[in-house]
Amino acid sequence: MKNNSFGMPIIPDNEEERLAKLRSLNLLDTYEENGTFKHIAAIASRMFNVPIALVNLVDRDFVVTKAQAGMDGITKVERGISLCSLSILRSEVTVFENAREEPCLLANPMVTGEFGLQFYAAAPLTTKDGFNIGAVCIVDKASRKFPESDQKMLESLAAVVMEEIEK
Incomplete structure (x- = not known):
């Protein structure tokens, strides 16, 4: 990975094992999902009233979008600028209610650049054996509150995605 805009380590201690697990699921080389994942992204966008859900x-160098609502044409982003890189470091939901006030995001081009991200929340996609392989994310260009009840709903959507992946 070339760039890291976060000013902190973004590679988990179990990175090689995590990548091996991700690759074993044979998800990276398939086209954008039009089934369950696409529905989950659409539901998340409507449920939380956000313009973007992913x-x-x-992966090692890129964050790959398997389904989206509101980001047509984007299929991968450099890992060093994607906020999903931070979401896989934790077992709980990652929330930035106002990204412009977060020290680790002050150099992030998604926040400071033309895109203008201000709100981000992501529930990690965690395999049964404990590897965070990705996230269900919601994004807005306006800051907002994200209470614990909403975090629980986002975790539930991530659980549905993992059930689909692991069945």
């Missing part, structure tokens, strides 16, 4: 997988 089902993303975090």
Whole structure:
């Protein structure tokens, strides 16, 4: 990975094992999902009233979008600028209610650049054996509150995605 805009380590301690697990699921080389994942992204966008919702997988150098609502044409982003790189470091939901006030995001081009991201929340996609392979993310260009009840709903959507992946 060339760039890291976060000013902090973004590679988990179990990176090689995590990547091996991700690759074993044979998800990276398939086209954008038009079935369940696409529905989950659409549901998330409507449920949380955000313009963008994504089902993303975090590979070695890129974050790969498997399904989206509101980001047509984007299929991968450099890992060093995708906020999903941060979401796989934690087992709980990652929330930035106002990204412009987060020190780790002050150099991030998604926040400071033309895109103008201000709100981000992501629930990690965690395999049964504990590897965070990606996230279900919601994004807005306006800051907003994201209460614990909403975080639980986002976790539930991520659980549905994982059930689909692991069945």
